[in-house]
Amino acid sequence: MDKRIVQTEPPTVPPMPPMDALGQLFGSLRVGNALCTRFETTAPWGHRVTHRGQIKFVLVVAGTCWVRTRALAKPVALGPHDVFLVLDGEPYTLSDKPTSRSVDCADLERLRAGYLIRYGGGGARATLVSVAFEVDAAAAEQLLRALPAFIHLRIDEHRSYNLQALVELLRGEVCAAELGSLPIVRRLGEALFLSAVRAYLQSPAGARRGVLAAIADAQLARPLTALHADLARPWTVGLLARSASMSRSTFAARFRTIVGQPPLDYLARARMDEARTLLRGGTAIALVAGAVGYDSPISFTRAFRRVTGETPGAYQRGQPRFDNRARSH
Numbered sequence: 001m002d003k004r005i006v007q008t009e010p011p012t013v014p015p016m017p018p019m020d021a022l023g024q025l026f027g028s029l030r031v032g033n034a035l036c037t038r039f040e041t042t043a044p045w046g047h048r049v050t051h052r053g054q055i056k057f058v059l060v061v062a063g064t065c066w067v068r069t070r071a072l073a074k075p076v077a078l079g080p081h082d083v084f085l086v087l088d089g090e091p092y093t094l095s096d097k098p099t100s101r102s103v104d105c106a107d108l109e110r111l112r113a114g115y116l117i118r119y120g121g122g123g124a125r126a127t128l129v130s131v132a133f134e135v136d137a138a139a140a141e142q143l144l145r146a147l148p149a150f151i152h153l154r155i156d157e158h159r160s161y162n163l164q165a166l167v168e169l170l171r172g173e174v175c176a177a178e179l180g181s182l183p184i185v186r187r188l189g190e191a192l193f194l195s196a197v198r199a200y201l202q203s204p205a206g207a208r209r210g211v212l213a214a215i216a217d218a219q220l221a222r223p224l225t226a227l228h229a230d231l232a233r234p235w236t237v238g239l240l241a242r243s244a245s246m247s248r249s250t251f252a253a254r255f256r257t258i259v260g261q262p263p264l265d266y267l268a269r270a271r272m273d274e275a276r277t278l279l280r281g282g283t284a285i286a287l288v289a290g291a292v293g294y295d296s297p298i299s300f301t302r303a304f305r306r307v308t309g310e311t312p313g314a315y316q317r318g319q320p321r322f323d324n325r326a327r328s329h
Contacts, residue, residue: 036115036185037130041065043123046095046102049086050062055133056086057193058094059170063126068093071150083153085196090149096126115185129170131189134199146212151200166192214259219244223251223263231271232293237263272307275300279316288312 039047041063048055058067060082066075067084069092078084086092093102111117172186173181201212216218223240233239240263241251255263273290276289289300304312 008253010119024326035132036189037112037132038116039126039128039130040116040118041096041126041128042120043096043126044100045120046093047102047108048091048092048093048102049105049130055193057083057131057189057196059083059084059128059129059192061129063124065094065096065126066098067129067152071148076152081154083192083196083305085151085153087144087147087149087151087201092150094128096120096124122163129185131185131193133190133193146210147197147200151196153196153199153203162195166195209258209260211259214255217254217258219246219251220255220258225282226266228270231267231274232291234293235264235267268303268307272304275304275312276308276315279312280319282316285312285316 014194038061050269060078060080062080064077064079066077068075069090071090075098084092095102108117108119111119126198166188170185170192173185173188195286211224214224223243225238226243227235237252238248241248242253244251252263255266259266261269275288275292278291279285284289285300286297287294289297292300294300301311304310304315308315310318
C-alpha cells in the first residue's frame with residue numbers, strides 16, 4: 001500500500017497591520033496617572049480651570065452647561081454626550097449660565113470625596129466628568145504641536161460607533177461608582193482622548209494644515225508612515241515621492257503646502273523629536289545617533305545643536321524625571 005506522508009502547514013497568524021502615522025504620533029504620548037473628577041452641580045454654579053501642563057477632557061453626562069475659553073469667540077452651550085478637549089492647560093470656565101459667578105477650581109478641593117465634588121445653589125442639576133492627564137510634554141511635543149488648544153465634539157449618530165461606545169462605557173462607570181471604577185475610568189479616559197483626536201481629524205472641522213492634515217491626506221499618509229517607521233533610512237525627496245506614487249516636484253510642493261515645511265526639514269525635526277525621547281530614556285548618544293540616521297556622534301551632535309540650541313549631552317543631563325501625578329482638574 002502506497003503510504004504518503006502528508007505534511008500540514010501550521011495555521012498562519014495574520015500579520016498585524018503596520019502602524020499608521022497617527023498611531024505613531026499617539027505612540028509618543030506618555031500618559032501618567034489621571035485625576036478624574038465627577039462634578040454633581042446644581043444651579044447656579046461655575047468654576048474656572050487655569051492649570052497648565054496637562055491634557056484635559058470634559059464629558060457632559062447629564063444636564064446642560066456653558067463653556068468659555070479664549071479659543072471660542074463666544075460661550076458655547078453643552079448638552080449630554082458633548083465632549084471637549086483642552087490641550088496644554090488652556091484656561092476655561094464651565095457654568096450653568098454664561099453670566100453665573102465662577103470660583104477657582106482649586107477652591108473646590110475641600111469638597112472632594114474621592115473623585116466626587118458636589119456643589120451649587122440647589123437648582124437644576126448637571127453631571128460632568130473631568131479627566132486631567134499628566135503627560136511628558138517633551139515626548140508629546142509633536143502631537144500637541146499639531147492640535148488646536150481646544151476641541152469640541154458633539155457625540156451623536158454621525159460620530160463613529162467606537163467613540164459613542166467609549167462615552168457610554170465612561171458614563172456607566174461614573175454613574176455606577178462600583179468597586180474598582182476609578183482605574184477603569186482612567187483607562188477609558190485615555191482611550192476616549194485618543195479616539196476624540198481621531199474623530200476631530202476625520203470631522204469637517206479637522207486640521208487643514210500641519211502634520212495631522214497630512215496624515216488625513218491619502219497621498220501623504222503613506223510616505224509619512226514610512227518615514228516615521230524608519231527614521232534612520234537615508235531618505236530623499238525622491239524616495240518619499242515614490243512611496244506616494246507622485247513625481248518629485250509634485251510631492252515636494254504638496255508636502256510643503258499641507259505640512260508647512262519642506263519634506264527634509266520635517267524629517268530633520270522628526271529625527272530630533274525621536275532623539276530627545278531616546279536621550280530622556282538614558283540611551284547612549286552614539287546609539288541615538290545611529291537610531292535616527294547619523295553615521296557618527298559628531299554629525300548627530302551638530303544637527304542636534306542646530307535644531308535645539310544645545311548638545312545632546314547637555315540636553316540629557318538637564319532632563320527632569322517625568323512626574324506621573326496629575327495636579328488638578
